[in-house]
Amino acid sequence: MNCAAIPATLIESELFGCVRGAYSGADRDRVGLIGSANRGTLFLDEIGEIPFELQSRLLRILQSGDFNRVGSAQPEQVDVRVIAATNRDLEREVEQRRFREDLYFRLSTVTLKVPPLRERSTDVVMLADHFLRAYAGRRAVLPPRLSNESTQLLLAYHFPGNVRELEGEMARLAAMCPAGEEIPASALNERIARRKAAIRQEADIQPMSLAEMEKKLIQVVLQHTAGNRTQAAEILGISREGLRAKMVKSGSSRSLDQ
Numbered sequence: 001m002n003c004a005a006i007p008a009t010l011i012e013s014e015l016f017g018c019v020r021g022a023y024s025g026a027d028r029d030r031v032g033l034i035g036s037a038n039r040g041t042l043f044l045d046e047i048g049e050i051p052f053e054l055q056s057r058l059l060r061i062l063q064s065g066d067f068n069r070v071g072s073a074q075p076e077q078v079d080v081r082v083i084a085a086t087n088r089d090l091e092r093e094v095e096q097r098r099f100r101e102d103l104y105f106r107l108s109t110v111t112l113k114v115p116p117l118r119e120r121s122t123d124v125v126m127l128a129d130h131f132l133r134a135y136a137g138r139r140a141v142l143p144p145r146l147s148n149e150s151t152q153l154l155l156a157y158h159f160p161g162n163v164r165e166l167e168g169e170m171a172r173l174a175a176m177c178p179a180g181e182e183i184p185a186s187a188l189n190e191r192i193a194r195r196k197a198a199i200r201q202e203a204d205i206q207p208m209s210l211a212e213m214e215k216k217l218i219q220v221v222l223q224h225t226a227g228n229r230t231q232a233a234e235i236l237g238i239s240r241e242g243l244r245a246k247m248v249k250s251g252s253s254r255s256l257d258q
Contacts, residue, residue: 001014001033001043001044001045002045002046002050003044003045003046003047003050004045004046004049005046006121008051011051011054012054012057013026013032013034013070013129014032015032015033015034015054015058016032016035016067016068016070017029017030017031017032017035017069017070018030018032018069018070018072018237019033019070019071019072020068020071021071021074021170022069022070022071022243023037023070026070027099029069030069032066032069035076035078036071036081037080038078038080039077039079039080040080040081041080041081041082041083042083043083043084044082044084044085045084045085045086045088046081046085046086046087047084047085047089047090048086048088048090048098048099049114050086052098052100053101053206055099055103055108056100056103057102058082058103058247059100059102059103059167059239060104061078061082062082062103062106062107063098063106065077065078065079065080067163074133082107082216084107084183087162089106090107090108093105093123102171102225106253114167116159116162117159117162117163117165117166118158118160121155121220122191122220122223122224123224124155124159124166125146125151125220125221125224125235126169126221126224126225126235127163127166127167127239128146128151128154128166129143129146129234129235130170131166131170131174132144132146132170132173132174132182133174135170135171135174136174136179139174139175140256141179141180141181142180143174143179143180144173144177144178144179144180144181144182145180145181145182145183146182146183146215146235147182147183147184147185148214148217149182149185150184150185150187150188151217151219152194152213152217153185153192154166154188154192155220157191157192169188169189169192172189173187173188177191180216211250214246214250215250215251217236218232218236218243218250221235221236229243229244
């Protein structure tokens with residue numbers, strides 16, 4: 001369940017369910033997501049968006065497994081594992097009294113921090129290729145390919161919207177660009193394209209020739225694939241033999257083999 005995608009007035013009934021007559025429009029009993037997840041796992045995305053007044057009810061489930069449907073005084077019992085995700089700093093939310101401290105400690109028994117995309121620049125090329133293939137595949141057409149300049153702009157962009165922003169951009173490009181053709185830098189949205197001017201203004205970055213840019217791109221992709229040339233060639237949209245020839249020509253092969 002994406003807590004950010006559901007209006008605050010509906011989250012309670014979505015989570016806990018309701019009985020007939022609990023509110024206007026409740027014409028039948030309904031099992032909520034918590035009841036449906038009994039003896040299973042419930043994933044709550046954007047947990048920081050849950051209204052403060054409902055957090056105590058979620059805490060009660062984590063502590064005892066008890067809950068009540070909306071409009072019912074009859075407690076029900078569930079055995080459910082809850083996995084939560086958020087892009088908010090919940091410790092700060094606790095300090096600002098927007099998130100219950102006891103619920104935070106209950107949820108953070110085991111934590112996994114996924115760094116934002118801006119800290120994983122080597123993942124950008126792989127994810128962009130994946131999304132282009134996925135969205136082109138829905139239309140049963142060949143995916144368009146990122147040009148070297150487009151790739152450099154993506155690598156220079158910070159993606160404040162994280163992976164979802166990258167996915168949205170690749171979905172747009174897969175729909176707008178000719179199948180199997182190269183994606184020019186001019187096709188990128190304005191936010192990303194602006195990086196072209198910013199890159200030129202950065203004094204600490206020296207101009208690179210096309211050959212140097214290509215060499216750097218190959219090295220980044222090979223680093224991401226842990227040296228797997230077959231996978232790197234697939235991401236770059238060239239044959240393995242073509243990749244090998246480019247590596248020999250640029251000297252990348254010698255530097256990687258050392």
